[in-house]
Amino acid sequence: MGETIPVAVPRKGRPLETVLERFARRLDVADLADEITSTLRHEKALTKGTLEREGTSVYHRLEDYSTVSDPTKPEYTLIRDDRTGKPRRIVFDSVTIPLTEVEGVSDGTEVLLVGREEPFRALRTHEFALGFDSADLVLEEVVELRPEPLDRIGDVNARIDPADTDVQVVTGLGDTVYHTLMGTPETVPSATSIDRDFLEAYQGELCIEPRYERLVQAVLGTKTLDGVDFSYPRDDREEEAAIAETGLGVYLTMTGSTARDHGLLLGERLFPSETVLLENESEITESVATVRTVLNGTDLETALAVGR
Known part of the structure; x- marks a missing residue:
């Protein structure tokens, strides 16, 4: 047997x-x-x-x-x-x-x-x-x-x-989707790449899901996040809408269509989620x-x- x-x-x-x-x-x-x-x-x-x-x-x-x-x-x-x-x-x-x-x-x-x-x-x-x-849970926990x-x-x-x-x-x-950096045209200067280098020089709020706080810290590195304060969507807000209100954020994207519907520019794919x-x-x-x-x-x- x-x-x-x-x-x-x-x-x-x-x-x-x-x-x-x-x-x-x-x-x-x-x-x-x-x-x-x-x-x-x-x-x-x-x-x-x-x-x-x-x-x-x-x-x-x-x-x-x-x-x-x-x-x-x-x-x-x-x-x-x-x-x-x-x-x-x-x-x-x-x-x-x-x-x-x-x-x-x-x-x-x-x-x-x-x-x-x-x-x-x-x-x-x-x-x-x-x-x-x-894979997200591994980054979130250990x-x-x-x-x-x-x-x-x-x-x-x-x-x-x-x-x-x-x-x-x-x-x-x-089954890959990506944690993607995204922002509004008002927050990101014209012809500027929305990437880790931009974020390292950025001072202000970064909108993320609360459960992704440790994941984002691991992916971006604590040095990059100097001067950055996390904010979180309210219970009644879609993540992309909350990021549009904040000006800059990180969220999961596959095609990015929903983010664009909220007027967001898609930046660097920070990390794959599978x-x-x-x-x-x-x-x-x-x-x-x-x-x-x-x-x-x-x-x-x-x-x-x-x-x-």
């Missing part, structure tokens, strides 16, 4: 979809990935109110979706969503994926995907050897703050103090290393490729 290797994954959203796409490509489980993704998108639409609520209760839908008797079928669970009224929302809980068709894997070896609100923290507490989470900026993703692991955690980044999955494969080095066994190899690979087109 082979081993079952648990892997922590996000419970919902783009990071979970990216992980499922990775498993679909590497392990030929496209139907399973599509089933989970479509179910969670449907439930998100119900929670947001963009889809008319069905006659069945959330508890009946949860029972219909989950197959407790067969671990190779997905199970789901309920959480309180942070939207108005705190509705209950169906999210991913677990599923088992056999690896019998993968070359070099012992017969009977399985991967158990386990949903976690914060997979990175579950790895830090040694609950899992492998997991997937946003990367050392230094005067010089963090320019390359390859430097992330070097900035993680091994006395603080055994978790390291293995690779990214390619879903990443993580490992707790102290928990790696031969079987875990084999699973890690299956999930890693040269086919990944990622800004976060750190290599092994």
